[in-house]
Amino acid sequence: MADIPGALDKPEPRPTPETQPFWDGCAAGELRIQRCRDCSRHFFYPRPDCPHCGGSDTEWVRSDGTATLYSYVISHRPAPGFAADVPYVIAVVQLPEGVRMMSNVVGVPADPERLPLDMPLRVVFEKRGDVTIPLFEPAAA
Numbered sequence: 001m002a003d004i005p006g007a008l009d010k011p012e013p014r015p016t017p018e019t020q021p022f023w024d025g026c027a028a029g030e031l032r033i034q035r036c037r038d039c040s041r042h043f044f045y046p047r048p049d050c051p052h053c054g055g056s057d058t059e060w061v062r063s064d065g066t067a068t069l070y071s072y073v074i075s076h077r078p079a080p081g082f083a084a085d086v087p088y089v090i091a092v093v094q095l096p097e098g099v100r101m102m103s104n105v106v107g108v109p110a111d112p113e114r115l116p117l118d119m120p121l122r123v124v125f126e127k128r129g130d131v132t133i134p135l136f137e138p139a140a141a
Contacts, residue, residue: 107138
């Protein structure tokens, strides 16, 4: 973005004690989600208690890095820092463990003809300041 006059850098998340294991995993090239030891269900976004059973005995586990495209929107109006990326894909992806997360789909044109729902995806990571962000690209890429 430095080559675009007046462009802001892309925002970077601020890890909290609850989210730090997720961001540490991303920095290590791993997509981590939480699993409840009481009911064995996975969940995302990071939180101290299981949203399914209310249990507090949770652990961080590594997802295999695959997903499918659940839903998306193509943004033609950039958020601050994203002007060079327009148009870009904001997506909800579903991991094999059943959890959904919001991310961007990269490595494919922002064209509905190229973004079929249920398209197989794989995680890729982008360093953004001190934080590494999970993004997704077509698995066939």
